[in-house]
Structure formats: structure tokens, C-alpha cells
Amino acid sequence: MTSTATQRIPSKRQTLDEAYAPPANFLEIEVVNPITHGVGKMRYTDYEIRMRTNLPVFKQKESNVRRRYSDFEWLRGELERDSKIVVPGLPGKSFKRQLPFRSDDGIFEEEFIENRRKGLEQFINKVAGHPLAQNERSLHIFLQETYIDRNYVPGKIRSA
């Protein structure tokens, strides 16, 4: 009845499991809970990276690590070098705020930390959702290992 253009393609029937299983596309990453450690000049702020996913490529379906800004910089560097994606930008490093003789707390100011937090959250969600980034070991280390081993061997992850 139909021409070749509109010919019907026989398709495989889905199993019940395939039909009803929750789709394996769930990925949520939150950057929360900024804590400033140390005193005086030796202070630094880090953030909690909370991840929940059911993507098969990630080994852990839930993970919780703490990362600081320089860790994000490290990740960005690794991805720019190894993956083929155009890596989005990080929120600013803000040198001005790190200079002495400021009337406020510089980079440990609440408002600044909050803005940075938002920027970092946007960054990591964009990056982690990209299939090419998901193949890089550096991303997995960043998201799911407690400590980043800067001497790791870069490489690709093959999904199960």
C-alpha cells in the first residue's frame, strides 16, 4: 500500500523490563556546602560535590567528594588536553580580591563564594553530561575519588 519512502520497518518488540525500567539518563550533580578551612593567610574554601546518577558509565551511582577551585582548574586542563570537546569556562579567579589591604574579606566573602559556587555547579553539570567527557578518567577521578592523584595515568574509560 505504501511507497518505499513510507514503507514500514519491522521492529523488535520491547521486553517488559525494557519498557518499564527507569531510563538510564539520570544525572544530577550539586555543588553545595562551601567551607573555609584554616586561618589568616593560609585559608582556602572547598565545596561538596554531590552526585547521583544511573548512567552505566559511572561506577558509583552515588558519590560525595570535597573539591576546591584549583581542583576544578586541574580538571579543566585535563579535559582540554585529552578530550575533543570545547570545555566551558570556569567562574573567574578574581586576582583583585586576593590582593591585600581590602576592606572586605576578599575571596572569603560570602557573596563571592556563593556566586563562585553557582558557576562551578553550572560548569560541572555541563561537563559531566557530555558523553565525550564521560569517557575521560580525569572526570571520574574528580567526581568519585576522595583524593585526586595528580600523578595518575590519563586515559579513556570504556562503558560497561
Add this chain to the structure above:
Amino acid sequence: MTMTDATSIEQERALDAASKVVKAEAFEMKRSLDKGKRMDALKHASAMLAELKSSLLTPKYYYRLYVDVIQELNHLESFLKDELEKELKQETIAELYEQVQYAQSIIPRMYLMITMGVIYMKLFPKMKSELLNDLVEMTRGVQHPLRGLFLRHYLLGVSKSLLPDLPEDAQLAIPGSGTVRDSIDFIKLNFSEMNKLWVRMQHQGPSREKEKRERERMELRILVGTNLVRLAELQTLTQDVYVTEVLPSILEQVVSCRDPISQEYLMDCVIQVFADEFHLATLNEFLASCKELAQEVHIKNVLIALIERISTYVSHPDTPGISEDIRLFEIFSSQAEGLIQSRSDMPPEDIVSLHVTLVSLAVRCYRDKLEYANTVFASLANNLQDKNVDNVEQYSAVGKELLRVLRIPVDEYKDALRVALLTDYARAMAPLNYRGRCTAASYILQDMIQMDTPLKTEEDVDAICLLIDCLLTDQPDQPADTPETEEFTDEQDLVASMVHLVQVDDKDAQFLLLNGLRKRFGAGGKWRIRQTLPPIIFSLYQLILAYPAPEGDDSARDAKLKKMFMCVMGTIGALVNSGELSQLPYNLYLEGAIVANRVSFEEKAVVVYELLSKALSVLEDEIADSRERLSALAVVTNTLIKIDCLPNDNWEPLASQVILAGAKMFKKPDQVRALCSSSYLYWKGRVDGSAEPMRDGGRVCDVLKKAVKIASQCMEPLVQQQLLIHLLNHYMHLYEDGCDKITPEILNELISRTRDASVQIEPSQEADNIEKHLQHTLQYIREAREKHADLAEHLQI
């Protein structure tokens, strides 16, 4: 402005924008159709349908857009159908069906394909089988949950009148037009795809919006349910096919999806839409599936809906009896029990709800099998005991359900004695608190009174008293202020009404029952017996009066009657001593004396005397208020006048006692009035042996003379005047009744005294009234002269 306000404003804006486009394109579409430019019309239709691709709208708003678009599509469909019907060339419509499939975007493509397909099938029914299959398969192209659900809903809607409904093995007049087999396959596939999309919605979006998503899903449930409705509407869907294929496939989808929202809704849907006979034939399979549902599903609701449906069906008068093989009660009660055991966190009100349904089933469908209903009550009591459910307030969730379950057999049997046969019924009442138990018991009593359920044996009485035990005696959990509450009074009224339900033909048996009941009521304490014992006494009086007359010398009968009076006296005594009452027992004693007087039995005089003297003791000891005493004396006078069985030796002391009591009253005016009324004793009183009242004028006058003397001692002029006029009236009355000891001189004296006094009294409102009374009296006496010559001669007025 709240979050939801902001969102709904955005939604309204988006909907508005989309609706504008729809309107504009629909207008162009219609214009093209009118001009006969079909392709242009389809292009505009496609542009209109593109608005349904929107991802901006939530289900509520998408639905509104959908409704607008469908309306325009319907117009397109009917216009083209009418046009094509005129020429009726298959190539034309086949070509249209083909052409719409070249639409670039899938949403417009699918909607147009369905629309053309429907026209095609309406004009050429031989294509139905092929096209229905094609359409339901091709709609798989849209996998987005919201858009897919509405698309399939459209498909289901417009195909409703086209679904073939002929038996599978029918000889088709038009080959290819399909049988019910095609319809079943079509709906099954549509249903499973729609459920899949509906469940998939659960996983769309961030996890913090879970509740919002669940609410939106609930709004869309009817879209999925319509498939089941459509299945149920197929007339030629046989029970066999339902049992072997349709239900199993539905249940397979329901169980596999593992989604609580879908499961709970669809199980309920199945119960509601399919025929009762189908349910009876698939009970075991259905219930087995219930066990496999997710933990969050409220299975209790599903089970209750099913049992309710089946109960109504089976108990309906038009239903043919179900086969003995289907042991409904056993199946459902074991299911319910299993459910309760498996869900340890089931709240108590849910446990009771399940039992409500089971009792309803047992009582409505197995009226004769009392043991079924009883089993349910036993299991309920046990379950509640296990969960330590106690002291339940009647308006709490548990309380309300508990009262419901207790009322069901009362309402259905309409025979409280039958309810009493359920030995575990009382145990099921126990978890309620005091007020709750009383409410439940009152309900039973009210039913008995309404139905006029007679109590004929001691067993009957015992059984009912067991059920209403909380009303009969003080309970350990009874609040301290209970006797003062309105409920208490109403409840005791109900208990009192029970007495009138004791109806046995044999009078001796009746007495036995009344006596037994009396003993039970007697244990109720001061506040209860005040209300519950009087009816017993009145029933005993009724019984005594109705006792058959003696045949010859019947000492057994005499003994029985005496015993009854003993019972009466004991009961009235209890009212005096424990009940701490005075007026009521007093009147009851006097009533008893009158009753005894009317019945003939040997020791009648003894009994009458006893009752009267007891009454006088009560008057003496308990009735202190002077107004009450005055009226009490009048009552006892009237009673004594009615009594005619006392020998003189007994009558005299009683009469003198009454007179004395009157003379001893505290206030002098009261003494005068009392003596006036009791003077009638010597006039109208009658002793045993004499046929006539004694009419002892001498003694009457003695009494009245004393009264006059006392009246004269009253210091207040107004009071004295009042009393003297009162006495004058009395004298006059007795004179006219034939008392010869009352002479005109006596009258004259009183007349002159009152006249003299009336001049000296200071004027006032009260004085005027008294004067009027005097004048009326004097006028009456004047007119009486015409009837009595004696008066006419000697009266000085």
C-alpha cells in the same frame, strides 16, 4: 507572589501564545478547504498541530491546548469525509493517507495520519483491520511521555465508533473489516504503550520535583484508564477470552511496571469497569497479583473495592446464585488476614476498614451462616488486641470505623437477638472507650425498640444484657460526671424502654423475666435506677391487673400475686433508699394500693394497708417541702377514697394519720387547706363490708370546725379572709351534697364574719381579687336558696 502563581502566569502566557497560532492557522485551514485547496489546508493543519510539540506546558495547560486543536481537527475530518463521500474513490483517500506521512515533524504527521486513517476507515470499512493495526503501531514514533499520551488518547477517542465488535469466528460481510480480535489487539497495544509512557513520567525531571510530577501524573490517569473502559465496552469480549488472555495481559503490565501510582489506579480501574461475572471467574488470579504489587500501594483500598463490588452483586435479588465452588468468604477473609499480617505498619483504622467490608460480605451474602460473621468479629478483636488498640474515642478514625462495623449486623439482621448470637461481637466492642461503647449499645437498643423485638426468654434477656452491659452498671473507665450528661439520661431511657419488650404470653413466665430484669437494673446504682426501675413497676402493675381471674379457691394464685406485690414493694423501696427519691416512690406506692384494691386475691387488704402505710412513711420522712406535702396529702386522700377493701380497723388509723399529718403542717394556712381536703375522707371514704360511702357528717364537721378555728388564728387579715371564704365554699359544697350536720347557722356565721372583715380590709389588688371571690360565693349561695327550702328560710345574706 508565590512560586505557583509565577509559574501559572508563565503557563497562561505560553498557552495564550500557542492558542493564537492555533486559531490563526485553523482559520487559514478552513479558508483553504472552502476554496478546495486541500494541500494548503493540510499545510495549515500541520502548522497548527506543530503547537502540540511544545515542551513548555504542564499537563493541565497542554490539555487545554489539545482540546482546542482537536476541535479544529474534527472540523477538518468531517469536512473532508463529506467531500470524499461524494465521489467515494479509494485512490483519493489512499493518496491522502500517504501524503500526510511526508510531513516533516512527527507530531503533525501522526495526528494527520490518524485523522486521514479514520476517514479512510469510515468510507472503506474493509480497511479497518489493516489500518487500526498500522495506526497503533506507528504512534510509537512519539516516545515523549506527555505528548505521546495525548496522541494515543486522540487515537483511542476517534477510533471508538470504528472498533469492530463481532465474534472472532464470525463470517464477515465485508472481508477485512475486522472482528473483536482486532479491537482487543489494538487496545492491548495502546494500553501497554500508554502505561509505559505514564510510568516514564515519574523519571522525568529533577528529583526535588518528585511530588509535583506525581500530582501531574494523577491528573492524567484517566487517559490510561480509558483503554480499559474501551475493552469493557466490547460486547463480544467473552468471559473465556477475558480469563485466558485479556486480564492476564493487563495484570502483567500492572505488576511489571512496579510503579505504585499506576498499580493502585489500574487495579481499581479493573474492578470498576469489568462485569461482576468476570471478576468472580478471576478472583484467584486477581488476588494473586495483588500480592505482587509494590509496598507503597494501598492494597486495602483495592481489596475493599473488590469485596464491595462482589458483595453488592451477590446480594442483589436478581443475581442467580453463585456456585458453591467459589468460596467467596474464605478467599476474601484469608486475603485480608494475609494482608494484615504482611503489613505490620498498617494503621488500626485500615485494619477495621477491612473488617467492615468482610462483615458486610458475610452479613449480606451469607445471611444464614452466622459463624462467618462471628469469625470476622473474632478476628477483628484479636487483631486489635495484638496491636494494643484500646480506649478508642468514637470520633477518631479508628472509632468511626469500629462503630461502622458494629452497626452492620444490627442494620442488616433487624433483629438484635440475632446479633446477640454472635458470641464475639461484645469482644469487638471492648476496644472502644466508655462513651463509644455506650453509643454502640444504644444503637442496638434503638433498633430493638424500632423493630419491637420481643424478649421471650431468660436467655434472650441475658444475651441482650451482655451486649449492653456498659449501660447497666458503673464501668471502670466511666468519667466522673457521667450521670449529669444528657447522653446518660437518653441512654437510660432506652434501657428503661427495654422493659416493654418483655412480652411473654404466660403470665408467670412474664413475671420471672421482669423480676430477672429488675435484679439486673437494680445493680445500676442510684442514678440509673431512678430511670430504669419505674417502668418495671408499671409493667408489674399491668401484669397484676391482667392476671387471670381466680377459679374457685386458688391459693397458688394468691401466693403468686402476693409475691408480685412483694417485688413491687422491694423495688419502690430501692427507689427510696438507694435512689434517694421521694415524690416518685410516694406516688408509686399509692398507685400500687389502687391496683391491689382492684384485683381479687386473699391478702388484698394486707397488701393495700402495707402500701398505704409505706406511702405515709415516705410522706412523713422524705417529703419536707410544704407545697409538696400539701399536694401529697390531697393525693393520698383521693387514693384512700378510692380504696374500698380495708376493714374499719385498718381504715381508721390510716384516715386519722392523714388528718393528723394535715393538722401538723408548719404553716397555719396549709393546715387549714389540708384539713379541708382530708375532711372528705369521712364523707366519701368506704370500708370493707359497706356498700355505700360513710358520709359521716359529724366527723366531717369536727374536722372543718377545727379548720375554722385555725383559720381564725391567722393574724394576717387577707390570709384569714381567703381561708374563711375557702371554708365557706367547702361547707356549701358539702351542704348541697346532703350533709345534714351543716346547718344554715354555720353558714350564716361564716357569711357574716367574711362580710364584716371585707369592710375592714385595706384596698389593694389582692384584696380586690379576694373580694370578688367572696361576692361570687355569696351570689352562688343566694341562688342556691331556690333549691333548698331550708336555706331560703334561715339564711341571712
